[in-house]
Amino acid sequence: MKPASTQPCPEWQAPSPADAGDPGCSPASLAAIDASCRKPILLLFGAGVVWLMIGTVLALLASWKLHEPALLTDHAWLTFGRIRPAHTHAVVYGFAFQAAMGVTLWLVSRLGRTPLWHPGIATCGALFWNLGMVIGTAALLGGESTGIEWLEFPRYVSPILFASYALMGIAGMPALGSRPQRRWFVSQWYLLAAVFWFPWLYSTANILLLFEPVRGAAQATVNWWYGSNLLALWFTPVGLGALYYFVPKRIGQPVHSHALAVIGFGSLALWGGWGGMQHLVGGPIPAWLVTVSIAAGLMLMTSVAANAVNLHQTMAGHFHRLRQDLALRFMVFGGMSFALAGLCGMLMALRSISEITHFTHLTIAHAHHGLYAFFSMVMFGSIYSIAPRLTGCPWPSPRLISLHFWTAAVGLLLYLGVLIPGGIAQGLAMNSPDIPFLEVVRGTIPYLRLRTAAGFVLAASHTVFFVHLAWMTASRVRDRDRPLHDATAHAIPISGGSAP
Amino acid sequence: MKGRRLFFAGILIAFAGSWFGLVYAPQIQLGRLEAVEIAETGEFHPPALPGSARRGREVYRAHGCFYCHSQQVRPPGFGADSARNWGPRRTVARDYLRDQPVLLGTMRTGPDLANAGLRQTNAAWHLLHLYSPALASPGSIMPPFRFLFETRKAGAGRSAGALDLPAELAPPAGCEVIPKPAARDLVDYLLNLKAAAPLPEAR
Numbered sequence: 094m095k096p097a098s099t100q101p102c103p104e105w106q107a108p109s110p111a112d113a114g115d116p117g118c119s120p121a122s123l124a125a126i127d128a129s130c131r132k133p134i135l136l137l138f139g140a141g142v143v144w145l146m147i148g149t150v151l152a153l154l155a156s157w158k159l160h161e162p163a164l165l166t167d168h169a170w171l172t173f174g175r176i177r178p179a180h181t182h183a184v185v186y187g188f189a190f191q192a193a194m195g196v197t198l199w200l201v202s203r204l205g206r207t208p209l210w211h212p213g214i215a216t217c218g219a220l221f222w223n224l225g226m227v228i229g230t231a232a233l234l235g236g237e238s239t240g241i242e243w244l245e246f247p248r249y250v251s252p253i254l255f256a257s258y259a260l261m262g263i264a265g266m267p268a269l270g271s272r273p274q275r276r277w278f279v280s281q282w283y284l285l286a287a288v289f290w291f292p293w294l295y296s297t298a299n300i301l302l303l304f305e306p307v308r309g310a311a312q313a314t315v316n317w318w319y320g321s322n323l324l325a326l327w328f329t330p331v332g333l334g335a336l337y338y339f340v341p342k343r344i345g346q347p348v349h350s351h352a353l354a355v356i357g358f359g360s361l362a363l364w365g366g367w368g369g370m371q372h373l374v375g376g377p378i379p380a381w382l383v384t385v386s387i388a389a390g391l392m393l394m395t396s397v398a399a400n401a402v403n404l405h406q407t408m409a410g411h412f413h414r415l416r417q418d419l420a421l422r423f424m425v426f427g428g429m430s431f432a433l434a435g436l437c438g439m440l441m442a443l444r445s446i447s448e449i450t451h452f453t454h455l456t457i458a459h460a461h462h463g464l465y466a467f468f469s470m471v472m473f474g475s476i477y478s479i480a481p482r483l484t485g486c487p488w489p490s491p492r493l494i495s496l497h498f499w500t501a502a503v504g505l506l507l508y509l510g511v512l513i514p515g516g517i518a519q520g521l522a523m524n525s526p527d528i529p530f531l532e533v534v535r536g537t538i539p540y541l542r543l544r545t546a547a548g549f550v551l552a553a554s555h556t557v558f559f560v561h562l563a564w565m566t567a568s569r570v571r572d573r574d575r576p577l578h579d580a581t582a583h584a585i586p587i588s589g590g591s592a593p
Numbered sequence: 594m595k596g597r598r599l600f601f602a603g604i605l606i607a608f609a610g611s612w613f614g615l616v617y618a619p620q621i622q623l624g625r626l627e628a629v630e631i632a633e634t635g636e637f638h639p640p641a642l643p644g645s646a647r648r649g650r651e652v653y654r655a656h657g658c659f660y661c662h663s664q665q666v667r668p669p670g671f672g673a674d675s676a677r678n679w680g681p682r683r684t685v686a687r688d689y690l691r692d693q694p695v696l697l698g699t700m701r702t703g704p705d706l707a708n709a710g711l712r713q714t715n716a717a718w719h720l721l722h723l724y725s726p727a728l729a730s731p732g733s734i735m736p737p738f739r740f741l742f743e744t745r746k747a748g749a750g751r752s753a754g755a756l757d758l759p760a761e762l763a764p765p766a767g768c769e770v771i772p773k774p775a776a777r778d779l780v781d782y783l784l785n786l787k788a789a790a791p792l793p794e795a796r
Contacts (some may be wrong), residue, residue, distance in 0.1 A: 159702070162726070162736045169740050174657015176609055236655035240694045277600075286604045293608060297616065302694070307620060309644025312687035312695040314619040322611070375667035376697060377686045448671055452663060452701035470676055523701060526676035530704050531732045537702075538734070581602065 097504040109319050129208035130199050131483045133215035133264065138476050139206060139566070142559050144187025147230075149552045151180035156545040160538050170234040179233045185243075185323075186254070187226050187400040189464060191219070193260075193331040198265050199479050200338055204278050205268035226579030241302050241312075243320040248303035251295070257293060277466045279354045283334035286362060290567065292327040294319060298566035301320035310377045314370065321369030321386075324463055325393075329431075330361065332471045333400060336428050339478055340407055342415055343421045346436035358400035364392040371442035374451055379534035383444075390442040397435030417569075419494040423474030435515075435586050437462060449524060455516025456536065457511055466505050473497070473558065480562070484569045493561045497554050504550035511547060515540025601770070623686050631790050638790035639691050649782025652775045654696065656738065663698035664707045666788065678712065679705040680788060682795045688788045703735055708788040717757070720772050720778040722758055741776035744768050 110499030153214060155176045158164050165171045202209050203482050229246035231237075238245040246254070269285060277285075282489055297317035301307050339347050349356060370382040408425065437459060441450055451455070477494060483486050488494060515537060522533040601678070614743050619673050628637045644649065653659070674680060684707050713719060720721035722729035723738045747769040754777075755769040771781075 144794050158736060159734060162734045166737045166739055169656065172656055172740075173736050174660050175655075177657060177660050238655065238657065240659060240696055242699065272729060276596075282600070285600070289601075289604060293612075297612065297641065301616065306693060307624070308739070309623060309689040309692065310697075311623045312689075312692075315616055316693040316695075318611070318615045326608070358605075362607040366608055367614060370615065371711040374700060375671045375683075376665050377617065377684045379688060441772055444671075451672075454700075454702075456699060460715060516715065523677075524673045530677065534702070534734055535732055553656065554793060555708060578657050 095549060107355065109442055117396070123203070126202050126206070126208045127482050129212045130202060131212075132159075133197040133209065133212050133219050133261070134479070135483050136219045137191045137198075138480060140219065141188045141191035141195065141561065142555075142562055144183045144191065144226065146559050148180050148188060148542070149548075149555050150185030151176050151183060153552060155180055155544065156541070156548045160541045160545065164450050166386065174464060175234050177238065178238050178242075179230050181243075182229060182233065182245060183408060185464065186229075187223075189328060189469060189472065192469070192476065193328060194261055195330055196335050196472060196475045196479065197288060198261065198268075198336060199483075200280055201265050201284055201288075202268040204281050204338070205271040207268035207271045209264045210267045211264060213297065215264035217262045218257045218262075218264070220257075220460075221253060221260065222257035225257060227252050228253070231490055239303060241316055243316070243323060243517050244298060244302060244444050250298070251299045253463050255292070255295060255299070257590065260293070262292070273281065277340070279348055279358070280338040281336065281353075282358050283330040286358075287330035287334065290330075293328060294322050305446070308424070311547040313373055313376065314378055314382060316453075317369035317372040319369075321371070322366055325365040325368055327346070328464065329365070330469045332427065332431065333357075333361075334415075335471050335475045336404060336431075339424050339458045339475060340404055340421070340428070342344070343418055343424070344408065344411040345479070346407060346411065347411075349403050353399045353403040353406075357396050357403060357475060360396035360399065362391065364389045364396065368393070368438075368442075371458075372451075373446060374442075374444060374447045385440045389443070390439045392441055394435065397432055397439075401432035411436040419491060419498060420474045420477035422498050423470045423477065423501075426498075427467050427469075427471035429476065430462065430505075432461070449520035449546050450516055451519040451520070453516040453523070454512050455520065460513035461505070461512075466509065470505075473501070474577060476562075481567065484565060486565060486569050486572075488561065489564050490561065493557055497557045498559070500550055500554035500557065504547050504554055508544060508547035511540050511543040536561055598608065617642070626687050626690055626747055628690060629687070629792070631792075633791065636790070638792065639788075641691060642785055645781040646777045646785040647782075648775075649778035649780065649785075652741075652779040653782055654694070658706075659696040659698045661698075661700055661702035661735065662704070662706045663701050664705065664786070664788075665697050666705060666707050674705060677704070680708045680711075681791065682791070683789045685792060685795045687792055687794070706783070706786055707788045710784045711787050711789060714784065716780050716784060719783055720754075720776060721756055721758075722774060724758075724770065724772075725762055728759070728762065738776070742770050742772050744770050 096279070154165070154171075155173055158173045158176070169175070186331040198209060198215060206273045225246075232247045232250065233245055239247060244251075266286070268287065298315060301315045302312060304321075306312060337348060337354070368386050370378070370386035371390065374383045389476075405428075408428075412425075415425060440446055441459060477488065518540070519533060519537050522528050522536055523530075595689075611703060630636070631638050637638070664684075666684045667674045669675050670682040681728075688707075689697075718729060722735075724742055726733040726735035727737075727738050744764045745768060747755070747767055751769060752771060758764070758770060779780055
């Protein structure tokens with residue numbers, strides 16, 4: 094292990110290789126930070142991956158039902174309209190959110206050089222979050238959905254989730270506030286903003302939709318304001334925060350340009366919150382709202398472009414690292430998807446395009462583009478990087494990581510490669526009134542079948558990940574006497590040069 | 594510490610801006626809408642749903658019909674909604690005043706239902722369609738909702754409301770398939786889905 098430098102050294106200038114620990118921080122204090130993170134964050138990751146598996150089973154079932162509607166129709170709880178929200182909530186609030194929270198807590202305490210404050214509070218928060226998830230999922234399958242997309246859990250669940258979030262936030266608060274270096278790191282901007290935006294977003298939407306609901310069509314505006322901002326102001330900044338930490342860290346390079354980073358963050362903060370109304374295009378709301386969201390989508394391209402260029406330039410000259418560094422593969426895949434999904438989102442908002450694509454399966458494809466191909470891939474990479482430091486043992490098998498990556502990449506490419514054209518074809522057919530509706534339905538079936546096939550590939554990749562995490566945990570439990578921070582703890586997944 | 598304050602002020606203002614623009618402003622514009630009396634018919638629009646239809650709406654929500662069916666008609670010239678006979682006019686904010694929650698929907702795996710009650714007025718068809726969509730609409734991928742029905746011993750004659758099923762779906766001899774109350778409520782709701790009253794703002 095290299096001795097850590099004691100010079101204060103901003104992230105984007107940090108020349109230290111990934112393993113040297115963060116600059117300006119002794120290994121001992123890093124060990125203390127990791128020790129404080131250990132229980133809550135491993136719980137968040139572990140439970141998150143369990144929810145990912147649950148969500149995957151539900152996804153396969155829902156996807157299969159779309160082309161084989163006669164499958165499992167004898168019970169209300171197995172009907173498509175209940176399986177689908179149970180799937181979205183399992184993967185969004187069960188997996189993606191918990192992964193986001195784990196990565197955020199780890200990054201803020203590491204970058205703030207401050208251990209979690211009473212980690213037991215965060216562990217409690219994570220436990221309560223999962224309790225809320227279990228209650229909410231049971232309620233969805235029992236038919237208690239609120240009927241509001243992205244907020245289907247009944248209203249007695251959201252206070253549980255909100256309180257859990259607060260508990261986790263309290264534990265991270267001292268780290269959030271601390272700033273040992275004179276400047277904040279790029280990652281910290283994103284994470285701080287996200288941590289601050291989410292509770293406002295979530296509570297506003299819950300109050301205005303579930304507790305004191307606004308009347309009529311205005312509900313739809315709040316609904317899509319929430320749906321869009323959950324992605325733009327929570328998942329996106331967490332994903333970018335992780336990218337701006339791990340990409341430079343793992344290649345031992347500074348972030349390419351501070352100025353571009355400022356532009357990327359500033360334009361996300363400025364325009365990110367104005368999306369969502371494009372989901373109501375042609376609907377019963379004032380047209381200016383839709384126009385505002387379309388314009389914001391165009392402006393948001395500044396952020397997408399600045400971040401894409403910045404991350405690409407940071408990586409430039411180091412792409413050969415992808416052969417060796419398996420966690421980095423997930424990061425780079427995620428970063429590229431961020432740029433592409435941003436571009437697609439902007440295009441899909443344009444009226445001439447949404448006239449065709451609105452109300453089609455393309456919407457679903459786009460949700461997976463952003464939440465999976467970008468966000469979840471970044472989270473996988475982050476978990477691969479963080480977990481060994483918390484468990485104190487390396488990932489047992491680089492081959493499995495590689496297998497996870499390739500199955501995920503192939504599954505995603507198939508998923509998007511099928512459902513994007515499928516959605517466009519469906520939209521074009523639906524807008525041709527001479528084609529009978531049942532003909533339109535029939536036309537979507539081949540795409541839906543292939544989508545299920547893609548789902549099976551993704552399910553395989555999740556299973557690999559799940560098994561690997563379980564294996565790692567088991568081997569840690571087996572030799573629990575190993576000190577938490579021995580040298581192997583730093584071994585990040587590097588394949589023996591025999592990567593496919 | 595100036596930088597930090599500036600940062601927090603920045604993200605606060607950015608968020609507050611979006612809140613005012615997309616949450617508060619629509620409230621100002623839409624919040625005061627009221628039902629209006631339609632001169633031609635003397636009825637109020639939107640009408641209050643009868644109790645059974647209100648219960649049916651809960652069935653609709655609880656079974657996630659809105660994941661496959663939208664309830665909004667786009668204006669002529671934007672998509673082919675009117676050409677597909679999904680409504681005589683576009684839907685406007687006033688149509689949704691009484692809806693709790695508003696179920697606009699984002700997918701059209703199935704047809705728009707804003708005017709389902711105008712297109713298909715036959716309750717028996719709806720019941721049969723819910724029991725077996727593929728029977729009522731060959732090639733449909735809508736899931737059957739058999740659990741909203743019960744199969745029970747038929748009495749002397751056929752009960753009112755028993756489904757008229759072809760041989761391959763028919764229950765065992767001496768039994769009949771009867772819609773449960775939830776299915777009847779749901780169909781009442783579907784029959785009440787109409788967004789056709791002539792509103793000045795929808796012209």
